[in-house]
Amino acid sequence: MIKQGEAQGKYPLLFSEGRLGNLQLKNRIGLAPMTRTSAESNGVPNETMTKYYTRYAEGGFALLITEGTYPDEKYSQGYLNQPGIANEAQIKGWKGVVERVHEAGAKIICQLMHAGALSQGNIYADETIGPSAVQPKGEQMAFYGGNGAFAVPKEMSQEDIKDIVRRFAQATRNAKEAGFDGVEIHGANGYILDQFLTDYTNQRRDEYGGRTENRVRLLVETAQACREAVGSDFLIGIRISQSKVNDYTHKWAGGEKDAEVIFTALRNAGLNFIHVTEHHADQPAFTEGGPTLASLAKKLSGLPVVVNGNLNTPEQGEAMLESGEVDVVTLGKSALANQDWVKRVAEGKPLEEFAPQRFFVPDAKVKAFEL
Ligand SMILES: Cc1cc2nc3c(=O)[nH]c(=O)nc-3n(C[C@H](O)[C@H](O)[C@H](O)COP(=O)(O)O)c2cc1C
Numbered sequence: 232m233i234k235q236g237e238a239q240g241k242y243p244l245l246f247s248e249g250r251l252g253n254l255q256l257k258n259r260i261g262l263a264p265m266t267r268t269s270a271e272s273n274g275v276p277n278e279t280m281t282k283y284y285t286r287y288a289e290g291g292f293a294l295l296i297t298e299g300t301y302p303d304e305k306y307s308q309g310y311l312n313q314p315g316i317a318n319e320a321q322i323k324g325w326k327g328v329v330e331r332v333h334e335a336g337a338k339i340i341c342q343l344m345h346a347g348a349l350s351q352g353n354i355y356a357d358e359t360i361g362p363s364a365v366q367p368k369g370e371q372m373a374f375y376g377g378n379g380a381f382a383v384p385k386e387m388s389q390e391d392i393k394d395i396v397r398r399f400a401q402a403t404r405n406a407k408e409a410g411f412d413g414v415e416i417h418g419a420n421g422y423i424l425d426q427f428l429t430d431y432t433n434q435r436r437d438e439y440g441g442r443t444e445n446r447v448r449l450l451v452e453t454a455q456a457c458r459e460a461v462g463s464d465f466l467i468g469i470r471i472s473q474s475k476v477n478d479y480t481h482k483w484a485g486g487e488k489d490a491e492v493i494f495t496a497l498r499n500a501g502l503n504f505i506h507v508t509e510h511h512a513d514q515p516a517f518t519e520g521g522p523t524l525a526s527l528a529k530k531l532s533g534l535p536v537v538v539n540g541n542l543n544t545p546e547q548g549e550a551m552l553e554s555g556e557v558d559v560v561t562l563g564k565s566a567l568a569n570q571d572w573v574k575r576v577a578e579g580k581p582l583e584e585f586a587p588q589r590f591f592v593p594d595a596k597v598k599a600f601e602l
Contacts, residue, residue, distance in 0.1 A: 237579065238545075238576055238577050238578065238579045239577055241545075241549075242545045242546075242548070242549045242576065243549075244259060244549055244552035244553060245258060245259050245260055245545055245548050245549050245552060245560070245576075246258050246259075246577070247259065249293065249558055249559055250535075250558075251294075251413075251466055251468070251503055251504050251535055251537070251558065251559065252413070252466040252467075252503030252504070252535075253464060253466070254294075254338055254412055254413060254466050254503075256293040256294055256338060256559065257293045257336070258291070258293045258573065259293065259548075259552060259558065259559045259560060260291070260292055260293055260294075260548065260559070260560060260561075260562070260572070260573050261292060261293065261294035261295065261296060261537065261559050261560065261561040261562070262287045262292050262294070262295040262296060262561060262562065262566050263296060263508070263539045263561040263562055263563035263566065264296040264297060264298055264299055264342040264415065264417075264470070265298050265563055265566075265567065266298045266299050266309075266310060266313060266375070267280070267283065267298050268310050268311065268312040268313055268375055268376070269283070269312060270312050270313060270314035270315075270324075271312070271324075272311065272312060272354065273320065273321075273354070274301065274308070274313065274314050274315030274317070274318075274321050274354075275314070275315075275320050275321050275323075275324040276314045276321070276324035276325050276327065276328050277324065278327075280314070280328055281327050281328045281331050284297070284328050284331070284332050284339065285328075285331045285332055285335050286570045286571070287337065287566065287570050288331075288332045288335035288336060288337035288339075289335045289336075289571070290569075290570045290571030290572060290573055290574050290575075291571060291572070291573025291574040291577065292337055292566070292572070292573055293337060293338065293559075293573075294337065294338050294339070294340070294559060294561075295332060295337055295338070295339040295340070296339075296340055296342050296415055296506075296561065297314075297328075297339065297340070297341050297342050298313070298314065298342065299313065299342050299343075299344030299346075299417055299422070300313070300314050300315060300316050300341055300342055300343060300344060300402075301313060301314075301315040301316070301317060301343075301344060301345065301346070302315070302316060302317060302343045302344075302345060302398050302399050302401070302402030302405075303315075303317050303345075303398035303401075303402065304317045304318065304355045305355055305356060305394075305398070306345070306346075306347070306350065306353065306355075306356050306358075306359065306360045307344070307345035307346060307347075307350075307353075307398070307423075308346065308350060308352065308353040308354065308355060308356075309344065309346025309349060309350045309351065309352065309353070309375075309422070310346075310351065310352045310375045310376065310377075311352035311354070311375075311376050312352075313352070316341060316343070316402050316405045316406055316409065317398075317401075317402065317405070321405075322405050322408055322409045323409075325341070325406075325409040325410075325411070326409050326410055329409055329410040329411055330410065333410070338412040338413075339411060339412055340406075340411055340412050340413040340414055340415055340466060340468070341406040341409070341411045341413075341414050341415070342414070342415045342417055342470070343399055343402050343403070343406070343414050343415070343416055343417060344417035344422055345395060345398075345399070345417070345422060345423040345424070346359075346422050346423065347359065347360060347361045347362075347384065347422055347423025347426050348360070348361035348365070348366075348367050348381060348382075348384035348423070348426055348432065349367055349381065349421055349422055349426075349476065349477060351371040351372065351375065351376070351377035351381065352375065352376055352377065358382065358384075358385055359381070359382050359384040359385070360384050360385045360386075360387050360391060360423075361384030361385075361386070361387065361423065361426050361432060362386070362387060362423075362426050362427045362432060362433040362434075362435055362439065362440065363384075363386050363432065363433055363434040363435055363440075364383055364384060364385065364386045365383070365384070365431065365432050365434060366380065366381060366382075366383045367381040367384075367421070367432070367477050368475075368477050368478045369381070369477035369478065370477075372476070381477070386435075389437065392439065392449060395423065395449075395453070396449070396452050396453050396456045397456065399416065399453045399456060399457055400453075400456040400457050400459065400460035401460070402414070403457040403460050403461050403465070403467065404460050404461060407461050407465055412466055413465055413466025413467060413468065413503070414457065414465075414466070414467055414468075415467075415468045415469065415470055415506060416450075416453055416454060416457060416467070416468070416469045416470070417470050418450045418453075418469045418470055418471050419470040419471050419472035419506075419508060420470075420472050420474070420475055420476050420508075421475025421476050421477050421478060424449060424450050424453065425472070425475060427439060427446055427447075427448075427449045427450070428443075428446050428447055428450065428493070429446070429475070429481070430446070430484055433446050443483075443485060443488075443489050443492040443493065444492055444496065447492065447493050447496045447497070448496075450469065450496075450497065450500070451496050451497065451500045454467065454469055454497070454500035454501055454502050455500050455501050457501070458500075458501030458502075459501075466503050466504075467501065467502055467503055468502060468503055468504035468505060468506055468537065469497060469500075469502055469504075469505055469506065470505075470506040470507075470508065471493065471497075471505055471506070471507055471508075471524075471528070472507070472508045472509065473509065473516070473524070474509070474510060479510075482517065483517075486517040486518070487516075487517055487521070487522075487527065490516070490517075490524065490527040490528075490531065491527075491531055494527060494528050494530075494531035494532040495531050495532070497532050497534070498531070498532045498533055498534065502532075502534060503534070503535065504534055504535040504536065504537055504558070504559075505528045505532055505534050505535075505536055505537070506536075506537040506538075506539065506561070507524045507525045507528045507536060507537070507538055507539070508538075508539040508540050509523070509524050509525075509539075509540040510540055510541060511540055511541045512524070512525055512538045512539060512540035512541065512542055512551070513541075513542065513547060513550065513551055523556065525538040525551070525556050525557050526554070526556035529556050529557065530556075535558040535559075536556065536557045536558055536559075537557070537558065537559040537560075537561055538551055538556075538557040538559070538560055538561070539560070539561040539562075539563065542560050542562065543562070543564070543565040543582075543585075544582070545576045548560040564585040565582065565585060567585060567590055568582070568583040568584060568585040568586065568589075569582050569583050
């Protein structure tokens with residue numbers, strides 16, 4: 232049996248203090264954002280969620296990134312029972328979560344997610360919006376209570392675009408008011424900002440469509456507006472991916488050239504970090520033997536990088552940190568299976584494998600997961 236301290240000695244970087252912006256982290260291990268559809272139906276975070284997040288804080292994670300949280304009472308909600316951060320009741324609900332997580336010794340940031348054309352459950356709107364009237368690939372997710380094809384979204388006007396930017400900025404203010412240590416703008420996984428970034432969902436002919444430089448514009452403008460809303464001290468990051476929840480194998484058509492345009496554009500957007508997620512974050516992003524997406528993000532943006540994607544073991548996380556390409560490692564499924572992942576590793580205890588059947592309740596209509 233490895234004793235506490237010995238394991239930490241085995242993974243010196245994982246267990247070393249880190250920093251994102253002005254935020255001091257007690258180690259380099261974070262919880263990846265995971266939708267759990269466990270808020271009240273009006274999007275207010277509740278005691279179940281408070282207990283859920285507090286368990287990760289008690290389990291040793293330095294940084295928790297919340298599940299995708301909708302920023303407005305319009306088109307952004309993606310799933311029924313998803314939490315929001317758009318009104319006073321939701322802000323108050325989050326305050327309860329944040330306080331308890333802080334008491335348990337972790338930092339917590341709010342992931343701001345606008346589902347756009349992938350919205351499949353919204354109490355505020357019957358229609359969806361997107362950069363272009365293109366029906367999303369794939370089918371709605373049954374384990375989040377959806378079924379059948381996605382609706383064809385309404386093409387957004389320039390005014391709609393300005394409105395989204397304003398609403399992300401307001402949600403950032405709300406997150407600050409709730410006591411969060413920062414926000415992560417969800418620019419990944421097929422949701423609205425990624426719909427702008429993606430060639431086939433964005434067929435616009437204005438300055439937000441066409442070349443990659445144009446398709447990344449809304450991500451930059453959103454980040455800048457969030458920064459202006461809260462000043463320089465509040466942590467703001469953005470999450471970027473190639474794959475999407477409804478298009479698992481998508482790769483950027485321009486490969487490394489696209490990475491260059493995207494990460495260079497994000498360099499001067501007022502961000503403190505980029506959170507990169509790939510299926511296997513330690514593998515080349517485009518061609519065999521080539522760089523990982525995380526290393527491209529670091530090199531091209533010059534910003535701290537948070538990395539995610541099948542880095543389930545401490546060896547994998549330590550190796551990513553050793554490469555010097557990343558600053559913090561986040562865990563999704565492995566954290567679900569081990570809410571005390573950090574403590575277990577520190578104490579040399581074995582990790583549980585992720586078993587989907589324990590987390591995805593088969594016939595659930597809305598409450599898809601056991602927390
Ligand atoms: C149940 C579940 C819900 C998820 N919800 C979100 C989400 O709300 N926002 C997000 O950016 N990613 C979400 N993801 C993706 C994870 O953050 C992560 O990128 C993915 O699980 C891969 O990392 P892993 O191999 O460590 O699990 C979710 C993943 C799972 C398993």
